[in-house]
Amino acid sequence: MREQTKRTKTSGAKPKKRKKRISGRGWFYGIFFTIVIGIVCGIIGYLLIVLNGERILEENGSKLEFGEASIIYDAEGQEISRLYDYMDHREIAEFAEIPEVMRNAIVATEDERFYEHSGLDFWAIGRAVVKDVIARSAVEGASTITQQLAKNVFLSADKTFFRKATEASIAVALEQQMTKDEILTMYLNRIYFGKGIHGIKAAADYYFGVELQDLELWQAATLAAMPKAPNRYNPVNDPEASMNRRAVVLELMYKQGYITAEEKEQAKAVVYKAPARAEEMKNGSYQAYVDYVIEEAMEITNMTEEELRVSGLHIYTSLSQQAQKAMDEQYANDDNFEKSNDDQISQSSMIIIDHRNGEIKALSGGRYYEEKGWNRVDKRRQPGSAIKPLVVYGPALETGKYFPWTTLKNDKKCFSNYCPSDAWGAVPVTMTQAVKESRNLAAVWMLNEIGVSKGAAFAEKLGLQIEKEDRNLALALGGLTKGASPLEMATAYSIIANGGKSVDPHTITKIEGKSYKGYEYESPAAKQLMSPDTAWYLTEMMQSVVSKGGTGARAAIDRPVAGKTGTTQHGIPGLKGDKIRDAWFVGYTPEWTAAVWMGYDKTDKDHLLTKGGGQSAAALFSKVMLPAMKGVEKGSFGQPEGVKKEETPMKITNFKAEFVEEEVKVRLSWDPLDDKDITYEVYRKESGASDYIHFSDAVNPYVEDMSVFPGVTYEYYVLAYDAKTEKRSDPTTAITVSIPEVSLDLPDIPMEPVPSDPVETLPGEEGLPPETGGGIGNGGDGGLPIETDTPQNTEQPGTGNGEGATEPTPTPSTEQNIDQLLERLGDDGV
Known part of the structure; x- marks a missing residue:
């Protein structure tokens, strides 16, 4: 009975299938054939790459194709610059002319395994892929020197998969047909070094005034630092960035065994000085504006500068040639600037923005910009009293508790541990008068009333950078750790001129190209960063600055102008006197805003402004703006509806x-x-x-x-x-x-003489x-x-x-x- 039950239970169950185990021999054959197939596919793929590269080389030969020049146009559509028309700035160097230190510097920086790979560095590719995966973005490239040469010589600047595959094909083919020395020589003759210079020989001459074979270690490292971003890392445009990048190159050379630690430190410490003959190799008109456009175009297109130049792009800008010529003419007139005692001249920069749409109409990077190349428009300096409307009076008006006619106290000399000085004395003044005459004590008192945090927050909304250590009452007088650039100051004042609405400064309006998808500027949605009433009150008060008796009276032109002067004292310990480190005027008409800065690039006791200050900057403003705005339709500052007006003020007469x-x-x-x-x-x-x-x-x-x-x-x-x-x-x-x-x-009164008691007089x-x-x-x-x-x-x-x-x-x-x-x-x- 028990056995029958057992049989009954099991009779309906399906028998379990036994898993087949793959034998060791099966695993071996599977892996073997997979590897074989992979190798075959790899060989076929490699052969296809080589054959494709060979075909391209056969069709193109060894000619160096420069691509199609990108062209920049002004606001009227007139051509102002071709970005790749610099054949005169190229000299071909032979391999024997290139010093070993230069070859080592470029290999250490651009392609550490150059002498080991055959055109493609699979180790570098794998490393780059891993880093990109970890960072979830493209953080490291893997192009070899040979690939870069292939791209620069034979290819356009598009970034498609097929172009990258073709680049690899040509790189492999180049390695098959040329020696490493030939590839490196062609590469160094091809790459772009900024300032319209192609090739290592012309670069050595332009930047250092030396023959290629005479390059020193620090010079070779400086040049090797540039291909990644020629406009940014060349020592003429930005000496500081170039010096920092040079240090990176020297560190790579040291780690790869090319130089000693002592050589590295010595080369890092050298301070660059441009040779006099750099002026002979100027390129193009409006160079500071063009340089700014290039930087902006690189951000828009995500191209390198070299790619940008050879892409055949048509770049349309907001440049007003009338305004730019007016600016250039005044900057070429040495009488507008204070004379220096040596070869470091007093400097200046200026920018004009149409605050109605954010278009940059003209800019000057500095005096003799082509020679020095330091674009001071975006370099920060101490703004002095020009910051008062942005950190003191603007935020005070925004509270609704203060008005231009509000009387400000300035009879308190110390606020906690801060004791500002003011030659005016303890005379209460209205806010308008405080702005007109640039009263210091009144400004500090006002900031103390509203609170430093409120003033800093207001300025940050307008685009200024207020550091943690800046948040004290010295902020009222322009005490900034990093300062503010003419571009930042012009932008902040543009917001006031625009009724309190945000302004997006830009030079590029449109980009077109055969192999480029195209770009057209679209203004971001405007934000109301301050109330229209506050903007109006600030404009009213700053018009008094340009009126008779104001600190900026010399800025007046034939249309309404509002603005503010600013000066900063030297701040050099032990140096007496009232010499000036920075002088400013920032002002606007109903149509355009402009900022002017004056000073020295490097200030010390021998390089300070001695006169004029904000008045000189105001005078330059008027000299430029008057002809620059000729033909621009005149407008007036718009008063908001319902803005509170001052009641009939009390006035004491017949004193x-x-x-x-x-x-x-x-x-x-x-x-x-x-x-x-x-x-x-x-x-x-x-x-x-x-x-x-x-x-x-x-x-x-x-x-x-x-x-x-x-x-x-x-x-x-x-x-x-x-x-x-x-x-x-x-x-x-x-x-x-x-x-x-x-x-x-005293009357004569007969008295007996008393010799012992002489008469004393008061x-x-x-x-x-x-x-x-x-x-x-x-x-x-x-x-x-x-x-x-x-x-x-x-x-x-x-x-x-x-x-x-x-x-x-x-x-x-x-x-x-x-x-x-x-x-x-x-x-x-x-």
């Missing part, structure tokens, strides 16, 4: 200050204002003092100063304060009153007071800005109304004079 001789006092008077809540604040400064003091508060329109001393000069001004609105009027013009010296004329009493009192008023405004942007065309000092009585007054008696003088002196005596 007088006169010395009343018989009473030894100064009487101040003015016309009263029709408001019960008005009080009058009287400020006084005596000769020798640096600041005004708050002398008195009055409810009536007159004050008497009984505390004056003979022989001392005093200055007075008055402003009105409204307790309801907490507003202050503009201060009156200061009036100066000079108190005459007093001498005592000092300063050599003469009688004049018959009429009163002083000559000084219509000055309290001092000069601490930055050297002294207002231009300021009114001459006026005359106060303290000329004295018109009728003769009786001379007080000697006793009265003595009594009054002793009463004045009090317990302290003379």
